[in-house]
Amino acid sequence: MSETVYLDHAATTPMHPEVIEVMTETMKRNFGNASSIHQIGRESRGLVEEARRTFAESIHAKPQEIVITSGGTESDNMAILKTAEKYRDRGRHIITTAVEHPAVLKPVEYLAEAGFEITYLPVNEDGEITLEQVQAALREDTILVSIMYGNNEIGSLMPIGDIGRYLKESAPGVVFHTDAVQAYGTEDIDVKDEKIDLLSVSAHKINGPKGIGFLYINDDLSIPRLIMGGEQENNRRGGTENVPAIAGFKKAVELRMVNKSELRESYSYFKKLFINKLEETEIDFSVNGSIEKGLPHILSLHLKGIPAYKLLIHLDLARIAVSIGSACSAGNVDPSHVLIALYNDNHPAIEETVRISFGQGVTEEGIIKTVNKIQNTCASLKVN
Known part of the structure; x- marks a missing residue:
C-alpha cells in the first residue's frame, strides 16, 4: 500500500x-x-x-x-x-x-x-x-x-x-x-x-x-x-x-508556541515549493487569494478546466488527502460561499478549486508526489 x-x-x-x-x-x-x-x-x-x-x-x-x-x-x-x-x-x-x-x-x-x-x-x-x-x-x-x-x-x-x-x-x-x-x-x-x-x-x-x-x-x-x-x-x-x-x-x-516561527517558515517553504513544482508542469492554474499575505499553511488553487471533485477522487485513490472546501461542510453539494464571495456565482473557480494545507508530517517528497499525481490526473481528465 x-x-x-x-x-x-x-x-x-x-x-x-x-x-x-x-x-x-x-x-x-x-x-x-x-x-x-x-x-x-x-x-x-x-x-x-x-x-x-x-x-x-x-x-x-x-x-x-x-x-x-x-x-x-x-x-x-x-x-x-x-x-x-x-x-x-x-x-x-x-x-x-x-x-x-x-x-x-x-x-x-x-x-x-x-x-x-x-x-x-x-x-x-x-x-x-x-x-x-x-x-x-x-x-x-x-x-x-x-x-x-x-x-x-x-x-x-x-x-x-x-x-x-x-x-x-x-x-x-x-x-x-x-x-x-x-x-x-x-x-x-x-x-x-x-x-x-x-x-x-x-x-x-x-x-x-x-x-x-x-x-x-x-x-x-x-x-x-x-x-x-x-x-x-x-x-x-x-x-x-x-x-x-x-x-x-x-x-x-x-509545542506550537515554542516552534511557531519555525513552523511558519516551513509552511511558507512548502507553499512556494508546491507552486514552483506546478509551474514546471503544463497545468493552467491560479491561486485564490494572496500568496504572500495569507496564512502560511493554506494554499487554494484554481486548476482551470479540471472539475475539483473528479481530481479529489483520483488523489484519494492514490492516498493523497486534499480538500475542495471547508471540512465542516462535508457532504454538502452547495458551492463554496467563500469562493462565491471572492468571485461570483458563475466563476469557473467555484467548481475547479482544491485546497492544499500543510502541517505536521508534510515532506518535500509528499508534495512532489502530489504535484505529479495532479499533473497526470489533469492530463487524463482533459483527454476524457
Whole structure:
C-alpha cells in the first residue's frame, strides 16, 4: 500500500505524539472530577488551571479571561448569541463578513430570524476586508462586530488589530469578536494590543485533541453562559471538565508556541515549493487569494478546466488527502460561499478549486508526489 500524503491540515491535524502521551498519562493518573474538593479532585483542578494559564499566555490574556469550551463552534456560538442577548436593548445591528466559517454564519442567521439586522462585508480580490468598510458599516445601533482572523478556505488575513483599536477608540460600546480558529498557532495574537473582546480557538487545528477549545472573554465584558449546568469555568460554562483533553490541549499549545516561527517558515517553504513544482508542469492554474499575505499553511488553487471533485477522487485513490472546501461542510453539494464571495456565482473557480494545507508530517517528497499525481490526473481528465 502506498504511503499516505496528508495535505488537509486546515480541516484537522494529527495529534502530536507528545500530546497523545500526555493525554494517556492523564487518563491513567488524573481521573478525579476537577470540581471535587478531595485531593484527587484537586490534582485534576491543578491541571486545568495550569492549562488555563498557558492558554492565556499564548494570546497575552489573563487566566480568568479564558473559558474552556468544546471547541471553536461552541466558542463562536457563545460569543455571538450571548453578546446579542446581553446587548439587544442597546441595538440589534451586527457586522460580519461574507467569508466567515459556518460556526459564525449560522448563529448570525439565527439572530437575523430573531429580528437582528446583519451587514455582511464583501471581500476584495485577495479575500480581505478593510478597516474603512467596518467604519462605513457602523451604526448607532451596532452592538457586535465579528470578523475572522484568518480564512479557513483561502487563508486570507483580516486587519484585526486595526479594527479592534479603532472600535475601542471610536465605538467603545461595540463588542469585537474574532474567530481565530484557523490563525491560532501560526499568527502572533495579542488580544490586549489588538483590542479584541472575544476570541475563539480550537485545539484540533494545532495537533491537539478534538472536542476542546477556549473562548477568551475580556475582563471588561460580561456575557451570559451558553451551556447551563454546574458552576464550572467560574460559573460561565457548565459541564464536568475533560481533564485529559485539556492537558493535551495545553501540551499542543506549548509545542506550537515554542516552534511557531519555525513552523511558519516551513509552511511558507512548502507553499512556494508546491507552486514552483506546478509551474514546471503544463497545468493552467491560479491561486485564490494572496500568496504572500495569507496564512502560511493554506494554499487554494484554481486548476482551470479540471472539475475539483473528479481530481479529489483520483488523489484519494492514490492516498493523497486534499480538500475542495471547508471540512465542516462535508457532504454538502452547495458551492463554496467563500469562493462565491471572492468571485461570483458563475466563476469557473467555484467548481475547479482544491485546497492544499500543510502541517505536521508534510515532506518535500509528499508534495512532489502530489504535484505529479495532479499533473497526470489533469492530463487524463482533459483527454476524457
